[in-house]
Amino acid sequence: MSRLLRVAAGVVLAAAAVALVLVLPHWLSDARAAEFARAGCFFIAILGLNLVTGYTGQISLGHGALMAVGAYTTAILTADHGFRDLWTIPLAGVVAMTAGFALGLPARRLSGLYLGLATFAFAVAMPAILKRFSGLTGGSQGINLFDKALNRSTGALGHVHVLGRTLATNDFLYYLTWGIGLVLAGAAWVLVRGRVGRAFRAVRDSEVAAASSGINTGLYKTLAFAISGFYAGVGGSLFVLVSNWFVGPSTFGFDKSLLLVVGAVVGGLGSLAGMALGALFIQFVPGWAGNLSNARGAPSVFFGAAIVLVMILLPGGLGGLLRKLTEPLTRRLYTRSE
Amino acid sequence: MLLATDWAGVAQQVVAGLSSGGTYATLAVALVLIYRATGVVNFAQGELAMFSTFVAWTLTQHGFAYWPAFVVTVLASFAGGIALERVVVRPVEGAPVLTIAIVTIGLFFVVNGVAFWIWSPEVKSMPNAFSTRPIRIAGVAFSISDLGIIGVSLLAVLLLWLFFRFTKLGLAMRAAGLNPASSRLTGIRVSWTIALGWGLATALGAVAGLMAAPTLGSFDQNFMQPVLLYAFAGAVLGGIDSALGAVIGSLALGVFLNLLGTYVSWVGTDLRQAAALAVILGVLLVRPAGLLGTAVVRRV
């Protein structure tokens, strides 16, 4: 009986999440909707990062660069190759997945901080590489789809017609990002419960034990990076649309990679719902910080203080808090991380 | 061909590289210190060093000469580091390593913001630490400043080494880093050794910042970020748990970067960072624990 109750509770929670996403824009101003859409992009990227760090226990300081790969794929295909921006989203995911795979190869040899450095190098090198290959990437100027491919940029003119209705662009982007986000979250949820997810956790908890159980640890480590690359790529691709259809080399500097890690840990590693909270945190808290005071440096101080406070009060992140609150209902539904 | 090479020029560039490498090394040892005590890389180490440097700068604006300001700042940084650990790190002492790492990221933002709040964003300049005259050694002109920085950096690291090797407290700190549980049974107050580690690391950071600042004609609140990047890279190259490795790795990195920048013209500043990191990565793939790091043999 209690198992049925738990499954039912899980379904109710999932339905509530979907309902919330559907209904929220009614209360949001246009500008707010755009901000939520950005948070949605982070949500997707952090979902991927969560697979690498939360489930497989590897450090990545390079996911911002993977977002950049996705972003530029979308920008280049739309601007120079006649694609409609929306169709490039899955392609961006695939290209970033390959980059993620490549990034995951050193992961087989390196661990901990050494891997951190490798991913860090990737993040730092990306803007420089993007500037250098200016023929393809538009160099320091970046790519502006508004200029180059207005007719292929969905919603650039202010409205989008979909399913017989007309939506304001920002609302459309909000639904697009969070819709894709929920779908990908569902996919992650399924992945995590299955064989692959168990293998990930085995690698995180004890590589030696995992290997002696016959798990090809190198394969799973690289797989985690590849899958997270797909997620980051999709997130990056959507980010272009949400950023007024523009991307430049400094859009995804090291600070974005760092921000993603903050979002993942503050959100609560290993908690899918936490990832949404983490994304909202990194999107909105810097803005609130700016509103609190006009003093120079204030946004930084408040954002940093918020991070420190959350970590001190909730070492398991916001997702950890959420889990504690809903524990009686969903005891077995969310996969636990340590 | 050999005779035609400008050996004097190379020597000068090597020394210049060792000089910047020296500042990286000092900061790198600070990173290793905290890493060994807590298992975490302190993302805020550079910003704390920056803060110390700005404090010193303020002192110089109020009549202090460089070296008196240096001494006061380093001592104050030591105290500040301890205080910071007690307030910000202690509450999360038992938490997972990643949590503590994120706290240091938060600290990065706070310190950076506070620095912008206290001091204006206009660039500043620091009085020179050493004379700007060149000195001739074996007929080659070297900058006293470069030699001085190398000297101070190595001296700071040496003093630290002596402390750890020969004093009771230093031994206790080493033990606490290696095996906190056993250390407590021996009566060591592990919590305080961590605080002390932070104090020393912050003081070292101040030294690094104070060495670096005069060499940059002008600097602002973001000036330590590249230094942190190179210090981290140098420390990892040398083996993140080895202070000696951190020194060697950072010095090598400094020399490499300088030679790269001087002799390979198509590599701009941006790509230089990437190139340095790429080389380090190459080394790591061959020696996954860094040059002098101990490959961790964990009991299953």
Place this chain on the structure above:
Amino acid sequence: MPLLELRGVAARYGALRALRGIDLSVDQGEIVAVLGANGAGKTTTLRAISATVKTSGELVFAGERLPRRPEAVARAGIAHVPEGRGTFAQLSVDENLRLGAHVRRDRAGVKADYDRTLERFPILAARRGQAAGTLSGGEQQQLALARALMQRPRLLLLDEPSLGLAPLVVADFFAVVGELNEQEGLSVLVVEQNASLALASSERAYVLEVGRVAVAAASADLQRHESVRRSYLGY
């Protein structure tokens, strides 16, 4: 008044109750053994004393409440040699010994003890500069004991000293402990799986079962009573 007294001490690891209220005492100059099967709570008892696990109940040492932090317990005069010895493998033998004296202020006394320790354990003297991790099991056990002695404790807690060691080595070890007890009045509380050895080396013994004291008696009596031995000690 006993040197160490435990009254109704309980301890838990999360939801697992390892000790359910034990009463135990050690008099000045005694060697007391704690025996029992795996999981009975022997190691937890020592951890309760050295405050490396959270406890409830009364713990009194030399007439005062025992502090609840390991560093403070060490300062109070209790040396705990944990399971697995707890030596600092990466530090040298010499450094391990120096660490043992961390709580002491009397430099002359420490120096004298250091010299005496090297005399008493010539193998350690020979391997002074070596990393502790390179010593054999038996040598590490000696080092662990020597380090604890450097503390000049009033009470020595030994957790399964015979684990993983050859019988001759173990016999030597207990002989040394016996000497220390006779010559210097060192009180010892020793946890052991090897019941016959422990009973032969101690005056009194407690047998634990599932976190409680099942039997408390003189060691000689326990050795004699076959039925008690069979049911609780398996031999």
